[in-house]
Amino acid sequence: MKWLINRLLAFWLLLLAISLGAAALVYEIWLKGRI
Amino acid sequence: MFEFIIAGVTVPVFLLVLVGLTVGMVGGFVGVGGGYMVTPALIVFGFPGYMASGIDMTHIAGKGVVSSIRHRELGNIDWTLALTMIAGTMLGVELGVRVLVHFKGLGISAIVLLITSVAIMLSLFIYTQVETHRAHKKLEQLTREGKEIGREVQTSNLPRLFQSIPLSPIIRCRHARVIISMWVIVLVGAATGFLAGFLGVGGGFIRVPALVYLVGASTHIAVGTDLVEIAVSGSYGALRHSIEGHVDMMAVLFMIAGAMIGAQFGSIATAFVRGPAIRYILSYSLILATVGAVLRLVYIITGQNIEWLSLAAVMLTLGEMIFLCLFILSLVLFAVRHRRGKWVPDWVQSLVI
Numbered sequence: 001m002k003w004l005i006n007r008l009l010a011f012w013l014l015l016l017a018i019s020l021g022a023a024a025l026v027y028e029i030w031l032k033g034r035i
Numbered sequence: 036m037f038e039f040i041i042a043g044v045t046v047p048v049f050l051l052v053l054v055g056l057t058v059g060m061v062g063g064f065v066g067v068g069g070g071y072m073v074t075p076a077l078i079v080f081g082f083p084g085y086m087a088s089g090i091d092m093t094h095i096a097g098k099g100v101v102s103s104i105r106h107r108e109l110g111n112i113d114w115t116l117a118l119t120m121i122a123g124t125m126l127g128v129e130l131g132v133r134v135l136v137h138f139k140g141l142g143i144s145a146i147v148l149l150i151t152s153v154a155i156m157l158s159l160f161i162y163t164q165v166e167t168h169r170a171h172k173k174l175e176q177l178t179r180e181g182k183e184i185g186r187e188v189q190t191s192n193l194p195r196l197f198q199s200i201p202l203s204p205i206i207r208c209r210h211a212r213v214i215i216s217m218w219v220i221v222l223v224g225a226a227t228g229f230l231a232g233f234l235g236v237g238g239g240f241i242r243v244p245a246l247v248y249l250v251g252a253s254t255h256i257a258v259g260t261d262l263v264e265i266a267v268s269g270s271y272g273a274l275r276h277s278i279e280g281h282v283d284m285m286a287v288l289f290m291i292a293g294a295m296i297g298a299q300f301g302s303i304a305t306a307f308v309r310g311p312a313i314r315y316i317l318s319y320s321l322i323l324a325t326v327g328a329v330l331r332l333v334y335i336i337t338g339q340n341i342e343w344l345s346l347a348a349v350m351l352t353l354g355e356m357i358f359l360c361l362f363i364l365s366l367v368l369f370a371v372r373h374r375r376g377k378w379v380p381d382w383v384q385s386l387v388i
Contacts, residue, residue: 008382012319015365019358023350030047031079031349 041283042090044081048289051080055094055293057356062294063102063301064363065317066258067239068095068265071324073290075331075352082286089281090290092272095237097287098294099266103259105302111259113210116252119217121264123224124231124238128268131232149332152234153325159244160321166191166248167314174311174385186388187253187310194251197223211252211260223249237265237272240324243317247310254310297360304363307370312386316362323355 004010037048054076058069070091077087106112138147169190177184194213202216227245231238239261246257276282305313330348334341369379370387379387 006380006382008380011365011380011382012362015358015361016354019361020350020354022357023353026050026353027346027349030050 037285037289039082039283039286042082042086042286046080046082046286051286051289052293054356055098055290055295056297057293057360059098059102059294059297060301060304060363061297061316061320061356061359062095062098062239062265063105063262063298064258064304065239065301065313065320066243066261066265067317067320068099068237068269069239070095070236071240071327072320072352072356075327075348076356077286079349079352082283085281086283089273089276089279090283090286092269092276093282093284093287094290094294095265096269096273097291098298099262099269101295102262102298102302103266105299106259106262106305109255109259109302109306110210111255111305112263113208113213113252113256113260114263115206116208116211116213116220116246116250116256117260117263119206119220120224120242120246120260121267123221123226124228124242124264124268126221127225127228127230128232128238130225131229131234134229135233145335146332148234149328149335151230152328153332155230155234155241156321156325156328159241160318160325162248163244163314163318163321167311167318170311170314171382171385174309175382178385184309184385186255186308189247189254189310189314191248193248197249198251208252211250211256213251215250220250231268237268239265240317240321244314247314254313255305258305258313301363304367306388307367308387309385312366315386316359316366319362320355320359323351323358327351327355 004014036045038045054073058073062069073091074087077090078084170188173190174184174188197219198215200216200219202218204217205214206217207214223245227238227241230241242261242264243257246252246260247254327348330344330351334344366387369383373379373384373387
């Protein structure tokens with residue numbers, strides 16, 4: 001984990017993955033079928 | 036769930052508060068209104084396009100005022116620069132809107148707008164990313180050598196070029212520590228205003244890099260000064276949209292409730308970082324917005340019948356806001372840890388104060 005955070009690009013990708021996961025969760029719970 | 040009678044949609048309230056909070060934080064930190072994130076998000080939630088623009092603009096006005104007050108307290112606003120630039124911006128916006136109307140008459144406005152957006156955002160992303168990376172390396176070198184570092188380091192030679200233009204009157208922007216021809220500021224304002232008017236956005240993502248790389252202001256001053264412009268132009272836009280009946284005030288109120296907290300936090304967060312950290316976040320927001328615009332462009336060109344493209348655009352719209360907030364929160368957390376002498380990643384050490 002420390003290795004991942006210690007590199008800017010790896011940290012960037014980690015945050016992006018978490019964000020897209022959270023976005024998918026919001027979509028599944030509140031937005032699916034409404035768009 | 037809350038039924039917005041004027042807009043005719045039912046949306047979970049917390050989603051609107053969340054959008055206000057996240058975009059408020061990014062806006063206060065980077066100095067942008069965030070219309071390129073909010074409008075697509077509101078459309079995703081079911082608001083009609085015209086109403087999404089109106090609600091977005093009205094909440095941007097409120098957020099702009101809150102962020103400006105906070106940045107004024109932090110000493111990040113140069114009023115000479117702000118007021119001179121506003122004059123140019125207004126001229127530019129008017130011209131941009133007229134050119135847009137011309138293209139609308141030709142019936143190709145949506146594609147022209149998206150292609151122009153992608154070209155501008157991609158160019159700005161590449162330039163800010165390359166320059167910020169260079170500034171970051173310089174900061175790391177200075178940190179290794181144990182030298183005293185201010186809160187700003189930038190490596191572009193463009194400000195020196197623009198500041199050397201000998202066109203009277205030459206004005207002194209005391210707070211930004213810039214001596215420059217008034218016409219350069221007006222022209223930079225007009226050019227960025229033109230693009231903002233043409234693209235139908237507030238233009239913060241163009242003005243902040245322009246203030247840093249052309250005028251030579253520090254990133255913190257560019258952010259604070261641009262937020263004054265956003266408050267002024269946002270208020271005018273909000274008034275226009277309200278007259279046209281494009282605003283659902285209940286939706287605005289929920290968004291502003293989140294934006295009040297987010298904008299304050301984003302503005303205060305700038306005090307924890309050096310200029311290149313803010314430019315990194317700006318650069319990341321540009322590339323994510325570019326990908327979003329490319330998806331929309333492909334969606335239009337392919338006849339709007341590819342389902343996964345629409346879904347990817349929704350994910351990106353929501354994911355972008357969460358990503359930028361997480362990055363800002365991480366920087367503040369790392370800055371606090373750094374102050375307490377705890378471990379922080381190597382790349383962070385030179386970016387935080």
